[in-house]
Amino acid sequence: MIKSFVVGTFEDEKVLFPAVKQVRKAGYKLHDVYTPYPVHGLDKAMGLRETSLHTAGFIYGLMGTMIAIGGMGWIFAVDWPLNFGGKPHFPLPAYIPITFELTVLLSGVGMVLTYCYLNQLMPGVKKHHFSPRATDDAFIMVLEMTAGSNEEEMKKFLADNGAIDINTQVAEEGWWFGRYDRDQKLYREKEVVA
């Protein structure tokens, strides 16, 4: 969906944190803050909830454990019971290494896939970048313009809170397939020709 955004650049974390607080107090719609490294505490300051990715990891891991024990048990005790020098058909200690490895494997792979899905990360995915400095040395705060918002007032607000290089951008909010060596096109709705 195409929307309008007011973008402000911050160069210091010390200025960024109070500004985030002020934005929430003033009730502006905070679209996102783009940072070059994980700024600890910023997610809390923005009011984002804790991620549940680790819970997903636990569930995937549990699946791995069950697949490993169930699979080996079925193969050795049910499908084709072989006699290895009179050893039991369900030798649990001998299953520990593979069970552990499959637990880790499924948990890790599952978490990374979930992570990519949630963050919409994939080769060929393109998104709107509000400022190239977001991956270099600056913290980019993006406020979304809603029906009732006043652009000049928002710009002034950002400037008062220490932002520099303030501008307005019209951008696609989500992601699309595209290449970074080509200019982006906004997919506006086609005008209906009578």
Place this chain on the structure above:
Amino acid sequence: MSLLKYESELREPLVDGAKTYHQVTEDIIKPIEGKPTRAWWVGFIIAFGLLCFGVYSVYRETAYGIGQWNITKTVGWGWDITNFVWWIGIGHAGTLISAILLLFRQGWRTGVNRAAEAMTIFAVIQAAMFPVFHMGRVWLAFFVFPYPNTRGPLWTNFNSALLWDVFAVSTYFTISLLFWYTGLLPDLATVRDRAKTKFRKMFYGLASFGWTGSTKHWQRQESLALVLAGLATPLVLSVHTIVSFDFATSVIPGWHTTIFPPYFVAGAIFSGFAMVQTLLIITRKILNLQDYITIGHIEAMNKVIVVTGSIVGCAYLTELFVAWYSGNPYEWYAFRQSRVNIFSPYGWAYFGMMFCNVVSPQLFWNRKLRRNVTFTFFMSILINVGMWFERFVIIVTSIFRDYLPSSWSVYYSPSTWEIGFYLGTFGFFFVLYFLFAKFFPVIAVAEIKHVLKTSGESYKNEMESMERMDARTFVEEEVEKDFH
């Protein structure tokens, strides 16, 4: 903020010089954007040459059969499995640095983790090739995976340590790769956003998966890194434990010992750190990264080397003592006649191992030597040679004299194609490493920025005034300021 970002001045700075965030980006990404240097080309061409020789050697072995190697019925594992264990051991440092040191909150890992993880992945690739080609009929290698087949179905033996190894090594490779690459995404996005040429924009655009640096994404990224570190920590320990089970669960004198798992893990970390030192000392010099991979980093790794080296030394002596104390004549014979006996055909390997792994690393107790780059480089090579000897001692000296003198082997030495395979993996390893150093950021840019304001030299100097304050002034000036 000042309170959140406080670190004692007793800790050495992790980043030397007065750096800004932008300067960090510049320093680390610059080498990627320039043309490769002459040193890079020379190294790359040598590595590529070795790789070609390796490919031909492997071709000989595959086309004409395993008889191209000098291994026999008695010495069935020889150089091949020695090299497998050697490479997989080297592949342990990367995940140790990135996972275990992350859990232990060791700040210095940020400077070295990216290159060490890359080294891990490349080393595991080399390691995996040895058992695969040792099968002889390599086109049937997929038989090791348990899948419903038309041969019965004939399943794999889940009681076998060799099958555990298949699972351990492939899991280790996958998890290391994911850990490495998810950490790499933000830095590839940094390269992409600076890119000037069409190719670089496209390549890094694809490689960075469309990373933007959104706060929510970072939050998930940190959570992912922490959980993956938690998973990878026991994984690192499990992989070499399972490799040691290949030996320890057998009944061969010299292999059948319970000390193998911890002894192998310590040895793996020991040799892995030595290889990290070898690579990073060259990398920091060629790419001018002395400000990020500081003498402090090298010293920290040397401390790990001296600790693990001592553990390994302790294990060697324990193993020797227990061989005698057990009263098992076969076990004691393996040690008395084949290892500690300098006149045994492979006595040179045992004493070489003792010298390289146990005696020489003790020099690192000396702080001056620990902080000496040239000496560290020399030692890192020596340790890698020593760790190769260790695996050779374990494998060959335990099996070259079977129970019956009639099945004793003649003196085993490798054929040209056996050596060629080993050299080829060196070539492949360095080809991959050179490409990595040219096209990827060798230091985790985002992670350096994360610790810059606590551990950067210039920021630490600013904090010195705080160190000097007494408690009351500190509370009045700093804490009060933070709360208002």
